[in-house]
Amino acid sequence: MKYSPQEREDCGQRKSLKVEKGHDISNVVRDNLCMGCCTCISLCPTSAITLVKDERSGEYIPDIQKQQCTSCGICFAVCPGHSIDVSQLNEEFLPGALKDERLGSYLNCYMGYATDQRLRYQGSTGGMVTTTLMYALESGMIDGALVVRMPADGSMTPRPFIARTAEEVLTSARSLYCPVPANVVVKEILDTPGRYAVVGIPCHLHGIRKAECISKKLRKRIVLHLGLFCGCGTSFIGMDFVIHRMGLKRSEVKCVAYRGEGWPGGFTVELKSGRKIHQGYHEFWDRSLQAFKLNRCMYCHDHTSELADISFGDAWLPEVIAADTVGTNLMITRSRNGEDVLRQLKDSEIIFLAPIKRQRVLESQANCNWKKTAISARIKLAQILGKKVPDYGGLTFPAPSLVDFRDAAVQYFQMVLSSKKSIWWILRITSRIINAAGRFSFSYTADKKK
Numbered sequence: 001m002k003y004s005p006q007e008r009e010d011c012g013q014r015k016s017l018k019v020e021k022g023h024d025i026s027n028v029v030r031d032n033l034c035m036g037c038c039t040c041i042s043l044c045p046t047s048a049i050t051l052v053k054d055e056r057s058g059e060y061i062p063d064i065q066k067q068q069c070t071s072c073g074i075c076f077a078v079c080p081g082h083s084i085d086v087s088q089l090n091e092e093f094l095p096g097a098l099k100d101e102r103l104g105s106y107l108n109c110y111m112g113y114a115t116d117q118r119l120r121y122q123g124s125t126g127g128m129v130t131t132t133l134m135y136a137l138e139s140g141m142i143d144g145a146l147v148v149r150m151p152a153d154g155s156m157t158p159r160p161f162i163a164r165t166a167e168e169v170l171t172s173a174r175s176l177y178c179p180v181p182a183n184v185v186v187k188e189i190l191d192t193p194g195r196y197a198v199v200g201i202p203c204h205l206h207g208i209r210k211a212e213c214i215s216k217k218l219r220k221r222i223v224l225h226l227g228l229f230c231g232c233g234t235s236f237i238g239m240d241f242v243i244h245r246m247g248l249k250r251s252e253v254k255c256v257a258y259r260g261e262g263w264p265g266g267f268t269v270e271l272k273s274g275r276k277i278h279q280g281y282h283e284f285w286d287r288s289l290q291a292f293k294l295n296r297c298m299y300c301h302d303h304t305s306e307l308a309d310i311s312f313g314d315a316w317l318p319e320v321i322a323a324d325t326v327g328t329n330l331m332i333t334r335s336r337n338g339e340d341v342l343r344q345l346k347d348s349e350i351i352f353l354a355p356i357k358r359q360r361v362l363e364s365q366a367n368c369n370w371k372k373t374a375i376s377a378r379i380k381l382a383q384i385l386g387k388k389v390p391d392y393g394g395l396t397f398p399a400p401s402l403v404d405f406r407d408a409a410v411q412y413f414q415m416v417l418s419s420k421k422s423i424w425w426i427l428r429i430t431s432r433i434i435n436a437a438g439r440f441s442f443s444y445t446a447d448k449k450k
Protein backbone atom coordinates (compact mmCIF):
# COMPACT_ATOMS: atom_id res chain seq x y z
CA MET A 1 0.00 0.00 0.00
CA LYS A 2 1.35 3.49 -0.87
CA TYR A 3 1.10 6.72 1.12
CA SER A 4 -1.60 9.23 0.16
CA PRO A 5 -0.38 12.60 -1.23
CA GLN A 6 -1.36 14.22 2.09
CA GLU A 7 0.63 11.68 4.12
CA ARG A 8 3.60 12.21 1.81
CA GLU A 9 3.40 15.95 2.39
CA ASP A 10 3.04 15.47 6.18
CA CYS A 11 6.30 13.55 6.49
CA GLY A 12 8.10 15.82 4.03
CA GLN A 13 8.63 12.90 1.68
CA ARG A 14 10.54 13.80 -1.50
CA LYS A 15 9.76 12.47 -4.94
CA SER A 16 13.10 10.68 -4.96
CA LEU A 17 12.22 8.26 -2.17
CA LYS A 18 9.12 6.11 -1.92
CA VAL A 19 7.82 5.02 1.47
CA GLU A 20 5.61 2.00 1.02
CA LYS A 21 3.59 0.68 3.94
CA GLY A 22 4.03 -2.98 4.78
CA HIS A 23 7.79 -3.07 4.06
CA ASP A 24 10.36 -3.29 6.85
CA ILE A 25 14.05 -4.10 7.19
CA SER A 26 13.61 -7.79 8.17
CA ASN A 27 14.41 -8.93 4.62
CA VAL A 28 17.50 -6.72 4.46
CA VAL A 29 18.88 -8.49 7.54
CA ARG A 30 17.80 -11.93 6.26
CA ASP A 31 19.48 -11.27 2.88
CA ASN A 32 22.72 -10.27 4.64
CA LEU A 33 22.64 -6.79 3.08
CA CYS A 34 22.66 -4.90 6.37
CA MET A 35 25.92 -3.13 7.23
CA GLY A 36 24.70 -1.90 10.63
CA CYS A 37 24.48 1.83 9.87
CA CYS A 38 21.42 2.15 12.19
CA THR A 39 19.53 4.73 10.12
CA CYS A 40 16.42 2.54 10.48
CA ILE A 41 16.65 2.65 14.29
CA SER A 42 16.70 6.45 14.44
CA LEU A 43 13.94 6.97 11.88
CA CYS A 44 11.46 4.43 13.24
CA PRO A 45 8.56 6.55 14.59
CA THR A 46 7.60 3.98 17.26
CA SER A 47 11.16 3.08 18.42
CA ALA A 48 10.38 -0.52 17.47
CA ILE A 49 13.94 -1.38 16.40
CA THR A 50 16.71 -2.32 18.80
CA LEU A 51 20.40 -2.77 18.04
CA VAL A 52 21.94 -6.18 18.66
CA LYS A 53 25.66 -6.96 18.55
CA ASP A 54 25.72 -10.43 17.01
CA GLU A 55 28.67 -12.23 18.61
CA ARG A 56 28.71 -15.00 15.98
CA SER A 57 29.05 -12.75 12.92
CA GLY A 58 30.76 -9.88 14.77
CA GLU A 59 28.30 -7.39 13.26
CA TYR A 60 25.55 -5.05 14.42
CA ILE A 61 22.06 -6.21 13.49
CA PRO A 62 18.78 -4.32 13.93
CA ASP A 63 15.95 -6.31 15.50
CA ILE A 64 12.25 -5.33 15.11
CA GLN A 65 9.97 -5.69 18.13
CA LYS A 66 6.93 -6.77 16.12
CA GLN A 67 4.37 -5.73 18.77
CA GLN A 68 5.57 -2.09 18.45
CA CYS A 69 5.75 -2.06 14.64
CA THR A 70 2.97 -0.31 12.69
CA SER A 71 4.30 -1.46 9.30
CA CYS A 72 4.75 2.18 8.27
CA GLY A 73 7.59 1.31 5.84
CA ILE A 74 9.92 4.12 6.89
CA CYS A 75 12.80 1.89 8.04
CA PHE A 76 12.85 0.13 4.68
CA ALA A 77 12.67 3.39 2.73
CA VAL A 78 15.70 4.94 4.45
CA CYS A 79 17.80 1.74 4.50
CA PRO A 80 20.84 1.96 2.20
CA GLY A 81 21.51 -1.78 2.59
CA HIS A 82 19.01 -2.97 -0.04
CA SER A 83 19.14 0.03 -2.39
CA ILE A 84 21.10 3.18 -3.01
CA ASP A 85 20.67 5.41 -6.04
CA VAL A 86 23.65 7.72 -5.76
CA SER A 87 22.97 9.39 -9.13
CA GLN A 88 19.47 10.42 -8.03
CA LEU A 89 20.67 11.55 -4.58
CA ASN A 90 23.41 13.57 -6.27
CA GLU A 91 20.81 15.44 -8.27
CA GLU A 92 18.83 16.07 -5.12
CA PHE A 93 21.67 17.16 -2.83
CA LEU A 94 24.69 18.10 -4.95
CA PRO A 95 23.34 19.93 -7.99
CA GLY A 96 25.91 21.79 -10.03
CA ALA A 97 28.81 19.48 -9.22
CA LEU A 98 30.84 17.96 -12.03
CA LYS A 99 29.76 14.36 -12.70
CA ASP A 100 32.68 11.95 -12.61
CA GLU A 101 32.41 8.21 -13.17
CA ARG A 102 35.17 7.40 -10.71
CA LEU A 103 35.03 10.08 -8.00
CA GLY A 104 31.30 10.84 -8.06
CA SER A 105 29.99 14.41 -8.33
CA TYR A 106 32.66 16.86 -7.22
CA LEU A 107 33.84 20.46 -7.42
CA ASN A 108 37.56 20.35 -6.51
CA CYS A 109 40.29 18.08 -5.14
CA TYR A 110 42.85 19.16 -2.52
CA MET A 111 45.72 18.00 -0.36
CA GLY A 112 46.16 19.45 3.12
CA TYR A 113 46.51 19.09 6.85
CA ALA A 114 45.85 20.82 10.17
CA THR A 115 48.46 23.49 10.87
CA ASP A 116 48.17 22.67 14.60
CA GLN A 117 50.83 19.94 14.74
CA ARG A 118 49.14 18.31 17.74
CA LEU A 119 45.87 17.82 15.82
CA ARG A 120 47.70 16.70 12.71
CA TYR A 121 49.72 14.16 14.70
CA GLN A 122 46.76 12.84 16.71
CA GLY A 123 44.41 12.51 13.74
CA SER A 124 44.11 9.42 11.64
CA THR A 125 45.65 11.16 8.64
CA GLY A 126 46.26 14.93 8.77
CA GLY A 127 43.67 15.76 11.45
CA MET A 128 41.49 17.60 8.90
CA VAL A 129 38.15 16.15 10.03
CA THR A 130 38.74 16.99 13.70
CA THR A 131 40.02 20.47 12.82
CA THR A 132 37.00 21.18 10.58
CA LEU A 133 34.57 20.14 13.30
CA MET A 134 36.37 22.13 16.01
CA TYR A 135 36.27 25.22 13.80
CA ALA A 136 32.60 24.68 12.92
CA LEU A 137 31.70 24.41 16.64
CA GLU A 138 33.84 27.31 17.81
CA SER A 139 32.67 29.65 15.03
CA GLY A 140 29.00 28.88 15.77
CA MET A 141 28.42 27.23 12.39
CA ILE A 142 27.09 24.14 14.21
CA ASP A 143 25.78 23.25 17.68
CA GLY A 144 26.90 19.63 17.60
CA ALA A 145 28.69 16.99 15.54
CA LEU A 146 27.92 13.30 15.11
CA VAL A 147 31.22 11.53 15.80
CA VAL A 148 32.43 8.26 17.33
CA ARG A 149 35.09 7.20 19.82
CA MET A 150 36.40 3.97 21.25
CA PRO A 151 36.02 4.09 25.05
CA ALA A 152 38.89 2.83 27.19
CA ASP A 153 36.51 0.74 29.33
CA GLY A 154 37.47 -2.67 27.98
CA SER A 155 34.22 -3.10 26.01
CA MET A 156 35.97 -2.54 22.66
CA THR A 157 32.63 -1.28 21.40
CA PRO A 158 32.61 2.06 19.53
CA ARG A 159 30.39 4.78 20.98
CA PRO A 160 28.82 7.23 18.53
CA PHE A 161 27.76 10.49 20.18
CA ILE A 162 26.97 14.14 19.52
CA ALA A 163 30.02 16.22 20.43
CA ARG A 164 29.02 19.70 21.59
CA THR A 165 32.44 21.13 22.46
CA ALA A 166 35.82 21.22 20.71
CA GLU A 167 37.25 19.11 23.58
CA GLU A 168 34.66 16.41 22.93
CA VAL A 169 35.46 16.44 19.22
CA LEU A 170 39.12 15.90 20.05
CA THR A 171 38.28 12.67 21.90
CA SER A 172 36.79 11.30 18.66
CA ALA A 173 39.87 11.73 16.43
CA ARG A 174 41.19 8.65 14.55
CA SER A 175 39.57 6.03 12.31
CA LEU A 176 37.80 2.95 13.60
CA TYR A 177 38.17 -0.09 11.34
CA CYS A 178 35.39 -2.08 12.99
CA PRO A 179 31.59 -1.84 12.79
CA VAL A 180 30.36 1.60 13.91
CA PRO A 181 26.59 2.09 14.49
CA ALA A 182 26.97 5.84 13.82
CA ASN A 183 23.43 6.67 12.74
CA VAL A 184 21.90 5.47 15.98
CA VAL A 185 22.48 9.03 17.24
CA VAL A 186 20.65 10.62 14.31
CA LYS A 187 17.67 10.27 16.69
CA GLU A 188 19.26 12.88 18.95
CA ILE A 189 19.49 15.26 15.97
CA LEU A 190 15.80 14.66 15.26
CA ASP A 191 14.87 15.20 18.91
CA THR A 192 17.05 18.25 19.67
CA PRO A 193 16.78 21.48 17.64
CA GLY A 194 20.06 22.90 16.36
CA ARG A 195 22.51 22.77 13.46
CA TYR A 196 24.68 19.72 13.13
CA ALA A 197 27.61 18.25 11.25
CA VAL A 198 27.80 14.50 10.65
CA VAL A 199 30.90 12.38 10.02
CA GLY A 200 30.65 8.95 8.46
CA ILE A 201 31.94 6.37 6.05
CA PRO A 202 30.06 6.24 2.71
CA CYS A 203 27.28 3.87 3.85
CA HIS A 204 26.53 6.04 6.92
CA LEU A 205 26.05 9.01 4.61
CA HIS A 206 23.93 6.93 2.22
CA GLY A 207 21.55 6.29 5.13
CA ILE A 208 21.57 9.92 6.27
CA ARG A 209 20.89 11.30 2.78
CA LYS A 210 18.03 8.82 2.29
CA ALA A 211 16.64 9.86 5.68
CA GLU A 212 16.90 13.53 4.66
CA CYS A 213 14.66 12.71 1.69
CA ILE A 214 11.79 11.88 4.03
CA SER A 215 12.54 14.14 6.98
CA LYS A 216 12.47 17.89 6.37
CA LYS A 217 13.66 18.37 9.95
CA LEU A 218 16.79 16.32 9.40
CA ARG A 219 17.51 18.00 6.11
CA LYS A 220 17.33 21.42 7.77
CA ARG A 221 19.34 20.49 10.86
CA ILE A 222 22.28 18.70 9.20
CA VAL A 223 24.25 21.55 7.67
CA LEU A 224 27.55 19.78 7.04
CA HIS A 225 28.25 16.21 5.85
CA LEU A 226 31.86 15.06 6.25
CA GLY A 227 32.59 11.73 4.56
CA LEU A 228 35.57 9.40 4.98
CA PHE A 229 36.92 7.33 2.11
CA CYS A 230 36.31 3.63 2.78
CA GLY A 231 38.09 0.65 1.21
CA CYS A 232 36.02 -1.80 3.23
CA GLY A 233 34.64 -2.28 6.72
CA THR A 234 35.56 -5.28 8.85
CA SER A 235 33.60 -7.20 11.50
CA PHE A 236 34.49 -7.50 15.19
CA ILE A 237 35.75 -11.00 14.34
CA GLY A 238 38.35 -9.17 12.23
CA MET A 239 39.44 -7.31 15.36
CA ASP A 240 39.74 -10.66 17.19
CA PHE A 241 41.77 -11.99 14.25
CA VAL A 242 44.30 -9.15 14.49
CA ILE A 243 44.64 -9.69 18.26
CA HIS A 244 45.08 -13.44 17.67
CA ARG A 245 47.61 -12.75 14.87
CA MET A 246 49.66 -10.67 17.35
CA GLY A 247 49.85 -13.75 19.59
CA LEU A 248 47.55 -12.21 22.23
CA LYS A 249 44.39 -13.41 23.94
CA ARG A 250 41.22 -11.31 23.69
CA SER A 251 40.67 -11.75 27.46
CA GLU A 252 43.95 -9.96 28.29
CA VAL A 253 43.15 -6.87 26.16
CA LYS A 254 41.94 -3.68 27.85
CA CYS A 255 41.44 -1.52 24.75
CA VAL A 256 42.55 -1.04 21.16
CA ALA A 257 43.35 2.06 19.09
CA TYR A 258 43.60 2.42 15.31
CA ARG A 259 45.79 4.88 13.43
CA GLY A 260 46.87 8.28 14.86
CA GLU A 261 50.14 9.35 16.57
CA GLY A 262 51.92 10.06 13.32
CA TRP A 263 51.27 8.76 9.83
CA PRO A 264 50.25 6.22 8.79
CA GLY A 265 49.99 4.96 12.38
CA GLY A 266 48.77 1.41 12.91
CA PHE A 267 47.02 -0.71 15.53
CA THR A 268 47.82 -0.45 19.24
CA VAL A 269 46.66 -2.92 21.85
CA GLU A 270 46.71 -1.97 25.53
CA LEU A 271 46.72 -5.00 27.80
CA LYS A 272 45.05 -5.14 31.21
CA SER A 273 48.59 -5.38 32.62
CA GLY A 274 49.26 -1.86 31.24
CA ARG A 275 51.65 -3.05 28.50
CA LYS A 276 51.11 -1.54 25.02
CA ILE A 277 51.87 -3.43 21.81
CA HIS A 278 51.90 -1.67 18.43
CA GLN A 279 51.64 -3.04 14.91
CA GLY A 280 52.46 -0.81 11.91
CA TYR A 281 49.74 0.11 9.37
CA HIS A 282 50.83 -2.15 6.51
CA GLU A 283 51.34 -5.16 8.76
CA PHE A 284 47.95 -4.56 10.40
CA TRP A 285 45.81 -3.65 7.34
CA ASP A 286 46.90 -6.50 5.07
CA ARG A 287 44.82 -8.64 2.75
CA SER A 288 44.10 -11.29 5.38
CA LEU A 289 42.28 -8.68 7.53
CA GLN A 290 40.29 -7.53 4.50
CA ALA A 291 38.85 -11.07 4.32
CA PHE A 292 36.79 -10.08 7.39
CA LYS A 293 34.84 -7.51 5.40
CA LEU A 294 31.08 -7.41 5.83
CA ASN A 295 29.06 -9.14 3.10
CA ARG A 296 27.50 -5.80 2.11
CA CYS A 297 30.97 -4.34 1.48
CA MET A 298 31.32 -6.72 -1.50
CA TYR A 299 28.57 -4.75 -3.27
CA CYS A 300 29.65 -1.27 -2.20
CA HIS A 301 30.66 0.97 -5.09
CA ASP A 302 31.30 4.15 -3.10
CA HIS A 303 34.92 4.50 -2.09
CA THR A 304 35.12 8.28 -1.66
CA SER A 305 31.88 9.18 0.18
CA GLU A 306 30.10 10.52 -2.86
CA LEU A 307 27.22 12.06 -0.91
CA ALA A 308 29.37 14.21 1.41
CA ASP A 309 29.90 17.97 1.26
CA ILE A 310 33.60 17.22 1.76
CA SER A 311 35.26 13.79 1.55
CA PHE A 312 38.52 12.98 3.37
CA GLY A 313 41.15 10.30 2.77
CA ASP A 314 44.86 9.53 3.04
CA ALA A 315 47.31 10.98 0.52
CA TRP A 316 48.91 7.68 -0.52
CA LEU A 317 51.16 9.45 -3.02
CA PRO A 318 54.84 8.55 -3.59
CA GLU A 319 56.18 11.95 -2.44
CA VAL A 320 54.01 11.87 0.71
CA ILE A 321 54.86 8.25 1.53
CA ALA A 322 58.59 9.06 1.11
CA ALA A 323 58.69 12.18 3.29
CA ASP A 324 55.64 12.55 5.56
CA THR A 325 55.52 10.96 9.01
CA VAL A 326 52.84 13.25 10.47
CA GLY A 327 49.98 13.02 7.96
CA THR A 328 48.44 14.59 4.84
CA ASN A 329 44.78 14.38 3.84
CA LEU A 330 43.20 14.24 0.44
CA MET A 331 39.94 16.16 0.18
CA ILE A 332 37.18 16.26 -2.41
CA THR A 333 34.61 19.06 -2.23
CA ARG A 334 31.21 18.26 -3.67
CA SER A 335 29.00 21.20 -2.64
CA ARG A 336 29.38 24.99 -2.46
CA ASN A 337 28.96 24.69 1.27
CA GLY A 338 31.87 22.26 1.52
CA GLU A 339 34.01 24.51 -0.63
CA ASP A 340 33.17 27.55 1.57
CA VAL A 341 34.06 25.71 4.77
CA LEU A 342 37.50 24.71 3.45
CA ARG A 343 38.09 28.25 2.21
CA GLN A 344 37.26 29.68 5.67
CA LEU A 345 39.64 27.21 7.33
CA LYS A 346 42.39 28.14 4.89
CA ASP A 347 41.82 31.91 5.30
CA SER A 348 41.99 31.49 9.09
CA GLU A 349 45.33 29.65 8.60
CA ILE A 350 43.96 26.69 10.56
CA ILE A 351 44.83 24.38 7.69
CA PHE A 352 47.30 24.09 4.87
CA LEU A 353 45.42 23.51 1.60
CA ALA A 354 46.66 23.01 -1.97
CA PRO A 355 44.67 22.01 -5.05
CA ILE A 356 45.55 18.74 -6.79
CA LYS A 357 44.36 17.06 -9.97
CA ARG A 358 41.61 14.41 -9.97
CA GLN A 359 44.05 11.91 -11.49
CA ARG A 360 46.33 12.19 -8.46
CA VAL A 361 43.42 11.27 -6.16
CA LEU A 362 42.81 8.14 -8.24
CA GLU A 363 46.54 7.41 -8.22
CA SER A 364 46.65 7.66 -4.43
CA GLN A 365 43.71 5.28 -4.06
CA ALA A 366 44.86 2.73 -6.67
CA ASN A 367 44.49 -0.12 -4.17
CA CYS A 368 40.76 0.56 -3.92
CA ASN A 369 39.81 1.58 -7.44
CA TRP A 370 38.50 -1.99 -7.89
CA LYS A 371 35.53 -1.07 -5.68
CA LYS A 372 33.93 0.65 -8.63
CA THR A 373 35.73 -0.72 -11.66
CA ALA A 374 35.22 -4.40 -10.79
CA ILE A 375 31.87 -4.30 -8.98
CA SER A 376 29.99 -5.94 -11.90
CA ALA A 377 32.00 -9.13 -11.42
CA ARG A 378 31.23 -9.26 -7.70
CA ILE A 379 27.53 -8.70 -8.36
CA LYS A 380 27.37 -11.33 -11.13
CA LEU A 381 29.23 -13.90 -9.04
CA ALA A 382 26.90 -13.23 -6.09
CA GLN A 383 23.88 -13.73 -8.35
CA ILE A 384 25.33 -17.03 -9.60
CA LEU A 385 25.75 -18.09 -5.96
CA GLY A 386 22.07 -17.20 -5.34
CA LYS A 387 22.84 -14.20 -3.09
CA LYS A 388 20.75 -11.02 -3.02
CA VAL A 389 22.45 -7.79 -4.15
CA PRO A 390 21.44 -4.13 -3.70
CA ASP A 391 19.49 -2.10 -6.24
CA TYR A 392 21.66 0.77 -7.58
CA GLY A 393 18.86 2.64 -9.39
CA GLY A 394 20.12 4.59 -12.38
CA LEU A 395 23.80 3.82 -11.81
CA THR A 396 25.70 1.67 -14.31
CA PHE A 397 29.12 0.04 -13.88
CA PRO A 398 31.88 -1.00 -16.32
CA ALA A 399 31.53 -4.47 -17.88
CA PRO A 400 33.52 -7.09 -15.94
CA SER A 401 36.70 -8.69 -17.29
CA LEU A 402 37.96 -12.20 -16.58
CA VAL A 403 40.51 -10.71 -14.19
CA ASP A 404 37.66 -9.03 -12.28
CA PHE A 405 35.90 -12.41 -11.95
CA ARG A 406 39.11 -14.02 -10.70
CA ASP A 407 39.65 -11.29 -8.09
CA ALA A 408 36.01 -11.50 -6.98
CA ALA A 409 36.32 -15.29 -6.58
CA VAL A 410 39.51 -14.83 -4.50
CA GLN A 411 37.69 -12.37 -2.24
CA TYR A 412 34.72 -14.71 -1.72
CA PHE A 413 37.10 -17.60 -1.02
CA GLN A 414 39.01 -15.56 1.59
CA MET A 415 35.74 -14.54 3.24
CA VAL A 416 34.81 -18.22 3.57
CA LEU A 417 38.20 -18.95 5.16
CA SER A 418 37.74 -16.05 7.60
CA SER A 419 34.48 -17.50 8.93
CA LYS A 420 36.17 -20.40 10.75
CA LYS A 421 38.74 -19.66 13.44
CA SER A 422 40.27 -23.16 13.15
CA ILE A 423 41.41 -22.39 9.58
CA TRP A 424 42.59 -18.80 10.06
CA TRP A 425 46.14 -20.11 9.50
CA ILE A 426 45.19 -21.01 5.89
CA LEU A 427 43.96 -17.46 5.40
CA ARG A 428 47.27 -16.04 6.58
CA ILE A 429 49.22 -18.33 4.26
CA THR A 430 47.02 -17.66 1.19
CA SER A 431 47.21 -13.91 1.81
CA ARG A 432 51.01 -14.09 1.99
CA ILE A 433 51.13 -16.05 -1.27
CA ILE A 434 48.76 -13.59 -2.99
CA ASN A 435 50.71 -10.59 -1.69
CA ALA A 436 54.01 -12.13 -2.81
CA ALA A 437 52.65 -13.08 -6.23
CA GLY A 438 51.54 -9.48 -6.73
CA ARG A 439 49.65 -10.33 -9.88
CA PHE A 440 46.47 -10.96 -7.88
CA SER A 441 46.63 -7.39 -6.68
CA PHE A 442 43.28 -5.60 -6.99
CA SER A 443 45.08 -2.39 -7.91
CA TYR A 444 46.46 -4.18 -10.96
CA THR A 445 42.89 -4.72 -12.10
CA ALA A 446 41.90 -1.13 -11.49
CA ASP A 447 44.95 0.45 -13.07
CA LYS A 448 44.35 -1.31 -16.34
CA LYS A 449 40.97 0.39 -16.60
CA LYS A 450 41.92 4.00 -16.05
Ligand SMILES: Cc1cc2nc3c(=O)[nH]c(=O)nc-3n(C[C@H](O)[C@H](O)[C@H](O)COP(=O)(O)OP(=O)(O)OC[C@H]3O[C@@H](n4cnc5c(N)ncnc54)[C@H](O)[C@@H]3O)c2cc1C
Nearest residue numbers: 123124125126127128129130147148174176230231313314
Ligand atom coordinates in the same frame (compact mmCIF):
# COMPACT_ATOMS: atom_id res chain seq x y z
C1 LIG B 1 36.64 1.89 7.77
C2 LIG B 1 37.48 2.96 7.14
C3 LIG B 1 38.10 2.72 5.91
C4 LIG B 1 38.88 3.72 5.31
N1 LIG B 1 39.44 3.45 4.08
C5 LIG B 1 40.21 4.41 3.48
C6 LIG B 1 40.83 4.17 2.23
O1 LIG B 1 40.65 3.11 1.61
N2 LIG B 1 41.60 5.15 1.68
C7 LIG B 1 41.81 6.34 2.32
O2 LIG B 1 42.54 7.17 1.78
N3 LIG B 1 41.22 6.62 3.50
C8 LIG B 1 40.42 5.68 4.09
N4 LIG B 1 39.82 5.96 5.30
C9 LIG B 1 39.86 7.34 5.82
C10 LIG B 1 41.05 7.65 6.69
O3 LIG B 1 41.35 6.55 7.54
C11 LIG B 1 40.77 8.88 7.59
O4 LIG B 1 39.61 8.66 8.34
C12 LIG B 1 40.57 10.15 6.82
O5 LIG B 1 41.68 10.40 6.01
C13 LIG B 1 40.35 11.34 7.77
O6 LIG B 1 41.50 11.54 8.51
P1 LIG B 1 41.62 12.77 9.54
O7 LIG B 1 42.95 12.73 10.17
O8 LIG B 1 41.20 14.00 8.84
O9 LIG B 1 40.48 12.35 10.59
P2 LIG B 1 40.48 12.58 12.17
O10 LIG B 1 40.77 14.00 12.46
O11 LIG B 1 41.30 11.52 12.82
O12 LIG B 1 38.94 12.32 12.49
C14 LIG B 1 38.34 11.10 12.20
C15 LIG B 1 36.84 11.30 12.29
O13 LIG B 1 36.19 10.19 11.72
C16 LIG B 1 35.22 9.65 12.60
N5 LIG B 1 35.28 8.19 12.40
C17 LIG B 1 36.35 7.40 12.56
N6 LIG B 1 36.07 6.13 12.22
C18 LIG B 1 34.78 6.12 11.84
C19 LIG B 1 33.91 5.11 11.37
N7 LIG B 1 34.31 3.85 11.20
N8 LIG B 1 32.65 5.44 11.08
C20 LIG B 1 32.21 6.72 11.23
N9 LIG B 1 33.00 7.74 11.65
C21 LIG B 1 34.27 7.43 11.95
C22 LIG B 1 35.65 10.10 13.99
O14 LIG B 1 34.52 10.27 14.81
C23 LIG B 1 36.34 11.44 13.71
O15 LIG B 1 35.41 12.48 13.74
C24 LIG B 1 39.05 4.97 5.93
C25 LIG B 1 38.44 5.21 7.18
C26 LIG B 1 37.66 4.23 7.77
C27 LIG B 1 36.99 4.52 9.10
Ligand code: SF4
Nearest residue numbers: 044069070072073075
Ligand atom coordinates in the same frame (compact mmCIF):
# COMPACT_ATOMS: atom_id res chain seq x y z
S1 SF4 C 1 7.17 1.01 12.79
FE1 SF4 C 1 7.76 1.49 10.70
S2 SF4 C 1 9.90 2.11 10.88
FE2 SF4 C 1 9.38 1.06 12.79
S3 SF4 C 1 9.97 -1.06 12.46
FE3 SF4 C 1 7.83 -0.91 11.86
S4 SF4 C 1 7.89 -0.51 9.64
FE4 SF4 C 1 9.90 -0.07 10.47
Ligand code: SF4
Nearest residue numbers: 034037038040079081
Ligand atom coordinates in the same frame (compact mmCIF):
# COMPACT_ATOMS: atom_id res chain seq x y z
S1 SF4 D 1 19.18 1.00 7.80
FE1 SF4 D 1 21.28 0.31 8.15
S2 SF4 D 1 21.14 -0.89 10.07
FE2 SF4 D 1 19.03 -0.64 9.30
S3 SF4 D 1 18.72 -2.51 8.10
FE3 SF4 D 1 19.42 -0.94 6.70
S4 SF4 D 1 21.65 -1.23 6.57
FE4 SF4 D 1 20.90 -2.33 8.39
Ligand code: SF4
Nearest residue numbers: 203230232233297300
Ligand atom coordinates in the same frame (compact mmCIF):
# COMPACT_ATOMS: atom_id res chain seq x y z
S1 SF4 E 1 32.79 -0.70 2.00
FE1 SF4 E 1 30.87 0.45 1.83
S2 SF4 E 1 29.37 -0.81 2.93
FE2 SF4 E 1 31.39 -1.47 3.58
S3 SF4 E 1 31.84 -0.32 5.43
FE3 SF4 E 1 32.75 0.81 3.68
S4 SF4 E 1 31.16 2.25 3.06
FE4 SF4 E 1 30.17 0.73 4.34
